[in-house]
Amino acid sequence: MKATAVANANIAFVKYWGDADLALHLPVNPSISMNLDSLSTVTTVAFLDGPGADRVIVDGAPANPATHRRVTAHLDRVRALAGTKVRARVVSRSDFPTGAGLASSASAFAALTLAAAAALGLELPEGTLSALARLGSGSACRSIPPGFVEWVTGESHGASCGRSIAPPEHWPLRDCIAIVSATHKTVGSREGHARAPSSPLHRARVEGAAGRVAACRGAILARDLATLGSAMEADTVMMHAVARTSRPPICYWTPGSLHVIRAILAWRAAGVPVYYTVDAGPNVHCLCDEADAASVVQRMEKLPGVQQVRVARPGGGARLVPEHLA
């Protein structure tokens, strides 16, 4: 009745931004991402006999009420599949700042889904686990399969899941992440998704997303950084333009984010193949070849507002591990 899972965060090259079906958590557009090996969440779930509420410990402290509710609601989905009502004790730890656009909800809900299912003795296929993780947090469905992952929109619960298009060893890319703020973002992505349709740019972004996903998929298979990078940057600007023009508007970028973005553009103009993307937060992910990573990191560390640079390689899928957190 106890299991522990590890899952990586992922960085979206084409973003999920807005829902087609709120209740089922079906996205309005397909998305594509890469798992990040050095950004992970470990979660132990133990189911205990007897009455009482679930206990949820995140990074050493009891979860805040909103997180507690979200975790309990997700455990209820897994319990319903197993036909049980036993209460759970969840202990979870991430090795990166959570809530700052480093996709903590993706790794957290992917690890929670796998650990909870395994603790209840459910042996679910990868697609089923991915769809289940999606109900906890959309982008979590892309942290279940390994490597480079595409999330097809799907028109039913079971069809809307992540599928690996290439394993992590397919392409030794590097994601050099400039952390310009490690504090909690002010507007969560859930609220951002809800506001997206109020932007006059929403429809244009959604209409172009499948084309950008196809461009990224082809570029990943061909290991073509220039094509991947330009589709990714175009999608980043579109997503943030939608956020900026939503009602009420959301601005995730800080002066530190812009320093990094402008530097990336200048370095590229000077011949360094490096491309940026930003999720729902201020931190900037810079994608480059393995051979350029050390010099990109050195340059990034000198930029104003950059507190830390983390480097990630393509990561594996969610997996069970033998050591428990508690």
Ligand code: DP6
């Ligand atoms: C900008 O998956 O965090 O990172 O389902 O509400 O948890 P919830 O949203 P979430 O949204 C991700 C937003 C994004 C883009 C992406 O990862 O595709």
